[in-house]
Amino acid sequence: MAKRPWHSIIRRSLSKSLNAFLCRIINTKIEYDKIDAKEINRILIIRLNHRIGNALFLTPLIKALEKKLPNAKIDLLLGADFSDLIGRMTNVNKIYCANSRLIKRPFKLFALIKELNKNGYDLTISPAKSSGSSNIMQASVKARYKLSFRVENIINFANIVVDLPETKHAALLPLAVMEAFAGERLTYEPYLDISLFDDEKAQGKEILAQLIGEDNIDDKTIIGIFRDARYEKKIADKYWLEYINKLLATGNPYIFVDIIAPDGKAVSDDIKSISFENLRELASFMAALDFFICADTGPMHLASAAKTNIIALFNNTSPEAYGPLGKNDRVIDINNKNMDEVLAETVSILNY
Structure with a gap:
């Protein structure tokens, strides 16, 4: 850490x-x-x-x-x-x-x-x-x-x-x-939103289909993983690999995509991976996913702004101050929880 x-x-x-x-x-x-x-x-x-x-x-x-x-x-x-x-x-x-x-x-x-x-x-x-x-x-x-x-x-x-x-x-x-502001008090949406256009969402779906295969888009639960984070918020790659492999071992129809930071490396050769230089293109890709799992990191908020369902693994910071804001987003505090407990909570969210 x-x-x-x-x-x-x-x-x-x-x-x-x-x-x-x-x-x-x-x-x-x-x-x-x-x-x-x-x-x-x-x-x-x-x-x-x-x-x-x-x-x-x-x-x-x-x-x-x-x-x-x-x-x-x-x-x-x-x-x-x-x-x-x-x-x-x-x-x-x-x-x-x-x-x-x-x-x-x-x-x-x-x-x-x-x-x-x-x-x-x-x-x-x-x-x-x-x-x-x-x-x-x-x-x-x-x-x-x-x-x-x-x-x-x-x-x-x-x-x-x-x-x-x-x-x-x-x-x-x-x-x-x-x-x-003076005058009538209006109600404002308390969510992140970068207003992705339809053509951007379509491009994201096309990139995802090319990566995992068109047939898997509707039949599988497509989950993006982002492992990077700053300082104490970072979760070790060893933990991520164990976490992914045990989720795959549950027999549920999951496909994982390892979204790699521009200067990062894939967590495993057995897992599909992709990287983006352009943040808006990354957001378009995220919008095509069923879920996005990450630590407390900037791309978590980007996924939220792209309206992707998020599972955030928090280990150091406060979810009340920095957690994802989407209606379907969930935070798992992995402190004082063993891997089996984190997995059980994750599966319950993915299969809800």
């Missing part, structure tokens, strides 16, 4: 200390209580993080903004280029990338800020509770309304803030900024 590297721990500690210091010398000026939806035509969502999951956690907010403001154009400023992932959502206009390397290239950073300021945003949103970098970038972009959360010891330049919600789930946190 890989532990979080020291440089990551130190960076988080320094960031926390710096935020606390800056909060003592910078005062946030709150100018508005509510946002008039009629005044909003251009929106910029700022989330300077490079992880797949955190990008996908924005999709409930994007869908909610589409419902509240159907004619508004939404741009996103993210910590990695996720254009192929969420750029095809109907109300997403453009995705900008400001990764960590940009800090070392001030001329490119200033050029990006200049381009953003030409867009004439009516509203910028920093929807993370502890991202000082996103809040600082928000200060650099002109907008009438600058929306974020009210959080202690996190530097904030917003002129309208909302309280943190009671929800513990990280994916539902961004959705809470909708409380800032």
